[in-house]
Amino acid sequence: MMKGNILIVDDNKSILSALDILLSVQYEHVKCLSTPNQIVSEIRQTNYQLVLLDMNFKSGANTGNEGIFWLSEIKEKSPETSVVLMTAYGDVELAVKALKTGATDFILKPWDNSKLLATIQSAIQLSYSRNEVSDLKQKEKELKRVINKDDKFIIGSSPQLMQVLKMVQKVAKTDTNVLITGENGTGKELIAREIHRLSKRNHEMLVSVDMGAITETLFESELFGHEKGAFTDAKEARAGKFEVANKGTLFLDEIGNLSFHLQAKLLAALQNREINRLGSTTPKAIDIRLVCATNKDLPKMVEESLFREDLLYRINTIQIEIPPLRDRGNDILVLADFFLKKYAFKYDKPIPKLNKNTQEKLLKYPWPGNIRELEHAIEKAIILSESNVLKPDDFCLRPINNCKTDIDSLNIEAMEKQLIAKAMDTHPGNVSAAAAELGITRQTLYNKMKKYGLV
Known part of the structure; x- marks a missing residue:
């Protein structure tokens, strides 16, 4: 017995009997109806993969209009069900009309048993495939909902915060690139999520990438993906962050930590709106909304030749400064x-x-x-x-007042260095614990320790 539920609808009892005998020995469930009026209630009760439907039910009718009507009803109530239409009239124009309305196939009476069985099996497999696609789409939709769900909230009512949120509301509905700046811990990622939530892309995913945590050797693989065998450990093909974020929002956090030569590769992807997986020569088009964040002074980095000016212009259409x-x-x-x-x-x-x-x-x-x-x-x-x-x-709290420099003139990087040094004193030799206390990733902490000469 093969998998599949089949509903046969024909006003000719000899046809019903012949199809019932032919199909009942091969398929799990076969039901016969002599009138189409019971079709809707039947498909609501049973999950049919296939409906074999006669085109004409009224005596002397040969227009096929009844079959087209009931075909439309079936597809509306059960889109994944395959419908194969049957008629004694070989009308090509009618066949085309039926296929456009949603029929899977079209067979003529009398039929050839082997051809009929092949058509039925193909139609049933198509129905199962449609159900699998429908299930995958539903799971994808639920996954996106879970991923985009954020248990953190933007809290506060100060004028400074209200000004930021007003700017967010203005830019969110557009697809313009946004650069979010501000000190560590001010909530730049929350603002990025709010931009995505208010955007036209909020039914797709927001994909976050910590640029400070990606090593140079893995940069292209992480962002652009790779094909199987592209490098030693590439045992299977994998999509990069750009592909995963397609149709959605890509959030590049700590963009200022990206090395100068890797900035050129990022710029090329943004300008061309396409990427190449490692090991592939076939470009893939990308459609993303780009949001970046940094605690660094990028214009100053441009002056010091540490950040590409053309990349800054590309990511900085709108800048949102988060107040400390x-x-x-x-x-x-x-x-x-x-x-x-x-x-x-x-x-x-x-x-x-x-x-x-x-x-x-x-x-x-x-x-x-x-x-x-x-x-x-x-x-x-x-x-x-x-x-x-x-x-x-x-x-x-940290004894800020004991510092040699007054707080108003204390450089932010100097404060950050002291904070990192204190965390490492609290957790000697344990970078992971220090990173957890500071609320940053282990790789980000290590990068900052190298920057400040603490390693």
Whole structure:
């Protein structure tokens, strides 16, 4: 017995009997109807892979209009079901009309059994293939929904943040390239996700790439993909980030960390709107919305010949500067309240409150690590505190005031270097733990340690 449910609809009982005898011994389920009026209820009850449908039911009719009507009804109710039409009239024009309406094939009475069986088997396989494609599309849709789901929120109401969000709303509906700038921990990725969420591409994926974590040897493979055998470990073909993001948004984080010679390869892909997988000479067209982010001064890097000017123009159609947390006033307390609830729930503790002195301490602290540092500070305080009221001493913040340089004149990179050095002192020899505390990847931390001569 072969897989497949078949529904036969014909007003000629001799035809029904002959087809029933022929097909019942070969297929799992065969049902015969002598009137088309029961078709809709039948296909709702049973998942049919094939309907063998007569073209004419009224005595003396030979226009095929009834068959075309019921064909349309079947395709509307069950698009994946294959429909093979049967008629005693060999009308080519009618056959073409039936195929355009959605018929899988067209057979003439009387039929040749071997040809009929071959047609039926092909139609059933086509139905199974359509179902597989439909299932894959549904899974892909669900996967995109899960991937695009973001449990993080843009929190705050300061004028500085509202100005940023107003700009986001303006640019999101367009396909223009956006460069997001700002210090580490200010929420650049959240802004990128908000741009994608508000864009026309939000039903497709946003693909994030940490440019600081990609080694030079893997750059082309990661971004452009590779064919099987393109290099030693290429045991199978793989799509790169550009292909995965096709029709969606590609977010290149820490774009300023990309080496100068790799910038040329990125620029070529953006200009040509196509990529070549490693090991392939066939270009693939790409359709992406590009969003980049960096904490570096790219114009200064251009002056120092560290960043290509033409690439900067390409990625910087619109620039959005994210304000540091210290410039957002009471947003600090709003964010603190959010993190208090988040981590109290996570660690199954009562939600603590901040006393007045603690609030003043959080408001006065410059937060060199921005929102990420605030979040980690709140988490640590909740873990270690045994009280429902958090006091200033519950927050182990960096002694910025003890630095030799005044905070207003302290260089951001110098602050970042001190923060990294402190994290490495806290976790000697454990780069992974230090990276986790700083809220960055291990590779990014290692790159920064090399930059500041800490290795």
